[in-house]
Amino acid sequence: MSFANIYGHQKQIGMLQKAMAQERVGHSYLFSGPDAIGKKTLAMAFTQALNCENAAERYDSCGNCSSCRKMIHRNHPDIHVLETQAQFIRIDAIRNIQEQMTFKPLEGRRRVFIIDDADKMNEQSANALLKTLEEPSADNIIMLVTARPYWLPQTILSRCRHVRVNPLAVETVAQFLIEQQQMDASKALLLASLSGGSIGQAIELDSEDMIAYRTELSRLLSTASLRNPMSLLALASFLGQDKKEIKQGLKLLNTYFRDALVYKETAQASMIINSDDLPVIASLACRLNGEQILQNITLVEKSNETIEMNVNKSLTLEAMAFNLHL
Ligand SMILES: [Zn+2]
Numbered sequence: 001m002s003f004a005n006i007y008g009h010q011k012q013i014g015m016l017q018k019a020m021a022q023e024r025v026g027h028s029y030l031f032s033g034p035d036a037i038g039k040k041t042l043a044m045a046f047t048q049a050l051n052c053e054n055a056a057e058r059y060d061s062c063g064n065c066s067s068c069r070k071m072i073h074r075n076h077p078d079i080h081v082l083e084t085q086a087q088f089i090r091i092d093a094i095r096n097i098q099e100q101m102t103f104k105p106l107e108g109r110r111r112v113f114i115i116d117d118a119d120k121m122n123e124q125s126a127n128a129l130l131k132t133l134e135e136p137s138a139d140n141i142i143m144l145v146t147a148r149p150y151w152l153p154q155t156i157l158s159r160c161r162h163v164r165v166n167p168l169a170v171e172t173v174a175q176f177l178i179e180q181q182q183m184d185a186s187k188a189l190l191l192a193s194l195s196g197g198s199i200g201q202a203i204e205l206d207s208e209d210m211i212a213y214r215t216e217l218s219r220l221l222s223t224a225s226l227r228n229p230m231s232l233l234a235l236a237s238f239l240g241q242d243k244k245e246i247k248q249g250l251k252l253l254n255t256y257f258r259d260a261l262v263y264k265e266t267a268q269a270s271m272i273i274n275s276d277d278l279p280v281i282a283s284l285a286c287r288l289n290g291e292q293i294l295q296n297i298t299l300v301e302k303s304n305e306t307i308e309m310n311v312n313k314s315l316t317l318e319a320m321a322f323n324l325h326l
Contacts, residue, residue, distance in 0.1 A: 001045045002061040008172040017059040026161040027136035032149040033165030036200040043143045051108040078108035082115045089121045094128040101140045118144035119151035133159040167197020186275040222280045224326045236317035250304045257296045260284035292325035
């Protein structure tokens with residue numbers, strides 16, 4: 001993967017390329033940010049660029065040279081990715097890295113160790129790694145990747161250059177889905193807006209289940225009314241019990257209110273996320289004024305935050321349903 005093929009993360013890429021241009025690449029990096037938003041991809045692209053035979057001036061990898069090809073096929077002898085399904089990264093794995101660091105790189109200019117989920121290091125492993133970070137060697141670079149940097153000891157954090165990776169913009173995720181997954185624009189926008197800025201999450205959401213879920217939510221939303229309390233309870237209970245599921249449902253719900261607002265202001269179906277569900281959007285836009293829709297959006301967002309705090313989920317959702325303008 002070259003930098004040029006990465007969607008988004010322009011600021012971070014610029015920072016890494018600048019370090020290459022100024023020949024001030026660090027010995028240890030920490031890529032942090034929420035799960036599945038491209039931290040490791042960024043670290044891999046940086047690694048490939050650092051070892052590419054044609055990276056001079058462009059500060060990006062070519063994808064064709066011998067080093068790039070080995071990197072792409074994951075058999076570059078100087079590039080090591082440490083990943084584990086286990087609960088901890090054990091000290092043996094760190095000792096193994098230390099041992100390899102005593103030799104010169106075999107082929108590449110830099111030997112790179114990428115430690116994914118670095119927060120899985122137990123205390124012993126972290127202490128061992130700290131020793132390595134304290135005695136940097138010119139040929140070796142260590143890149144830590146983590147969604148939970150606060151679980152790493154301060155002593156390690158302070159020795160790394162931080163690359164803070166943010167969730168992608170909705171438009172960027174949608175662009176990826178359209179260009180790389182040949183998805184039509186409205187579906188891409190819907191999945192992107194539910195993805196939390198993660199391409200991986202958007203792809204995972206692209207399933208029959210998701211479509212069926214939205215169809216049912218749409219039906220409940222169009223029939224919910226204060227005059228019929230059962231309809232509100234049905235909406236609340238449909239949003240579920242599981243925290244992750246609820247948060248997904250609330251995001252989806254808010255795409256309807258967001259759409260209603262956009263439709264009210266522009267009357268254009270093309271700007272709408274749920275454009276294939278236009279009658280429901282148009283009906284909301286017709287029944288509610290702009291202020292009411294905005295209040296709904298705020299209420300759903302607040303409920304989403306409350307759910308995060310492990311409160312009584314059913315009560316939160318019911319209170320929300322009874323306070324929505326519908
Ligand atoms: Zn190359």
